[in-house]
Amino acid sequence: MNYAFYDFETTGRSGTWDQIIQVGAVLVNAEFQELDRFEAKCGLKSGLVPEPGALLVNKTTPDMLRKTNLSHYGLVDQMLQTFKKWTPAIFIGYNSIGFDEEFLRKTLFKTLNDPYLTQFDGNKRGDILGLARTAHLYYPDCIKTPTSDKGNAVFKLDQLAPMNGIEHGNAHDAIGDVLATIGIAKIISDKAPAVWKASLMTTSKAEVNTIVQNEKLFCFNEYFYGKARPYVVTFLGFHPKYNWPQCFDLKEDPNTYFNMSMEDLKKAMKKSPKIIRSVKNNKHPIIMNPKFGENFEGYKQLGMAKLIERAELIKNNEEFKNKVIRILEEEAQEKEDLDSQLDVQAEESIYSGGFASGQDKSTMKTFHQSDWKDKLLIADKFKDQRFNYFAKRLMYEENPSILPKDMHDEIHRAIAKQILSTNDEKWNTIPKAYNELDNLRAKYEEENDIERLAMMNDLNKFLEEIEKKYQDA
DSSP states (O other): OEEEEEEEEESSSOTTTOOEEEEEEEEEOTTOOEEEEEEEEOOOOTTOOOOHHHHHHTTOOHHHHHHOOSOHHHHHHHHHHHHHHHOSEEEEESSIIIIIHHHHHHHHHHTTSOTTGGGSTTOEEEEHHHHHHHHHHHSTTSSOOOBOTTSOBOOOHHHHHHHTTOOOTTTTSHHHHHHHHHHHHHHHHHHOHHHHHHHTTOSSHHHHHHHHHHOSSEEEEEEETTEEEEEEEEEEEEOTTTOOEEEEETTSOTHHHHTOOHHHHHHHHHSSSOSEEEOOTTSOOOOBOGGGGGGSTTTTTTOHHHHHHHHHHHHTOHHHHHHHHHHHHHHHHHHHHHHTTSOOOGGGOTTTSOOOOHHHHHHHHHHHHSOHHHHHHHHTTOSSHHHHHHHHHHHHHHOGGGSOHHHHHHHHHHHHHHHTOOSOOSSOOHHHHHHHHHHHHHHHHHHTOHHHHHHHHHHHHHHHHHHHHHHTO
């Protein structure tokens, strides 16, 4: 398959409340030869307050947001058509599954498109950040990394790329980050081919599930507290809510837990280090041969024969496996009961509100194909009120003159209430943005950074423009 490397620059960190302002994407073949590329920038959506710090990082000035003639809806349409043209492909970025993928899904959801583009129609997905961490764990010399104060390897792309001879002068520009990511991928495929090959076998949930169910034991890693941590595990069942494979850490003697009561086992499962590890099958886990475990503390002392013996004990104890799954089910239900009490808004409902019906999908298609003057009538055909709401927000952002005055004013007032709020909201507000700006200004005054102080003044004027538009709503 071809690889579609992509990156977004955004107005903030929240895929739910912020927006994409720049897309960079390059399609390459299996030998990393470029086949096609896509670049686009758009203006700011009406009713959104950007984070000043985010604009500083991606070097986006207020003038760029004011003068870009491509709207957010237009950018999404161009990107979507390009990605569909490249399908099927493995969609890859740097920290994409944790960041860019969430922006992509939620952006498509809120613009009335299928949010799971990278997982349907033969598409798959991967993440070079997780791959780089894994490659460095198994083959420490394959990638040069800077080191943190605590002595841990650092995997920030803008530091990793130049250390490994990759040109990255335009860091935090979408296409610049994409080209640097391709450079890191090439190094891994050349210098850690076993890891690269393994990574291509787990770019979909189905592939991961097949491997973990068929292998008696295997090696995978998780990353936390600044380190990639390896585990040799065996599969015991799927999580009753998240459907992630649940695996027993073979560092532990399973006989210790087999005869525990439900209550005692529940307590044991909460302790650290965990005896049950989740293989997040939708987040591109890298699964390696269990023999690699013989290089790591806790496993090399046991030896492969003992690890296989413990895996067999788990495999043959259905009662224990069922007990673990029942405990996980109880915990998931407790969490669900708590979550159901939270007030979930339409923008947050991508995972909790269910999929679009066939009828609503058909209405979405008609909505996109129709002239703006006809979209209001089509919007009222949505059965799911979330999509009716998104359609009217799109009209407000893209062509507000087609909305009846009472509907326009209702949306306008709702936005004003959101962005002028003095509470600590989930989204960015004008007071929050001013506060962040004041903190940044104090920092740059201390550093006598004239260039950034000038940008602070531009951003302040930009925020004042947004505030003025909504303060009399």
